[in-house]
Amino acid sequence: MILDLRQLTRVHGTGEQAVHALRDVDLAVAAGELVAVMGPSGSGKSTLLTCAGGLDQPTRGEVLVDGTDITTLKRSAVAALRRRLIGYVFQDFNLIPALTAAENVALPLELDGVRARTARKHAEAALTEVAIGELADRFPDDMSGGQRQRVAIARAIVGDRRLLLADEPTGALDSDTGEAVLQLLRDRCDQHGIAGILVTHDARHAAWADRVVYLRDGVLVGQSGPLPDADVLLQGTH
């Protein structure tokens, strides 16, 4: 398993103010697998992603990433592991406006000690993989939303990442552009054996996943196999 969450629990605050964002969540994601996480607002989807990616520390439970329980590591070790193994894609892209596309993508590698020239080469390769190699020297403000999200995906897959965590990655995109971005995530899992988690509100987007899990009030309340894709759903209406 690339990601194995065991009895994951996250409580914010204490006493009467305590909010159980996650309660005893068990979830394992294998190499090549894309899992969609759905659930109402406030059900714990983002908390699940931030704990899985080492950006938040759970109150209880284990977070095994490629076999290492990151909850037992020091902050600096988590940060190093995150830069090497984990890629994030957010709804609002989170790109640095003062850096070009290639510089944004190269940044995690450079922070990890990779030499600038090598990092640049990897960044260009990642941008080419997401079909915007020709935009390497462009700044985010001079790009469309779809192009910016491709830069963010390139940054999430650059190097040898094993785990891709996407929080509503299509939220700011029109539906065709969104579908293209999901296709990219799907391809990464299929072709590169990356494990992916996709948080989404949209059942059509969840249809790209191998399986869908549902959260309610921080509890994993069920899961299903792949959802039928849109064509199948439409055929059912004839």
Ligand SMILES: Nc1ncnc2c1ncn2[C@@H]1O[C@H](COP(=O)(O)OP(=O)(O)OP(=O)(O)O)[C@@H](O)[C@H]1O
């Ligand atoms: N830093 C925090 N302090 C206190 N409560 C928090 C904090 N972060 C999240 N919560 C609470 O934890 C619960 C889960 O929040 P989370 O953001 O994970 O839900 P979500 O399913 O991602 O919601 P949305 O779909 O609206 O993004 C919510 O009740 C939220 O208010």
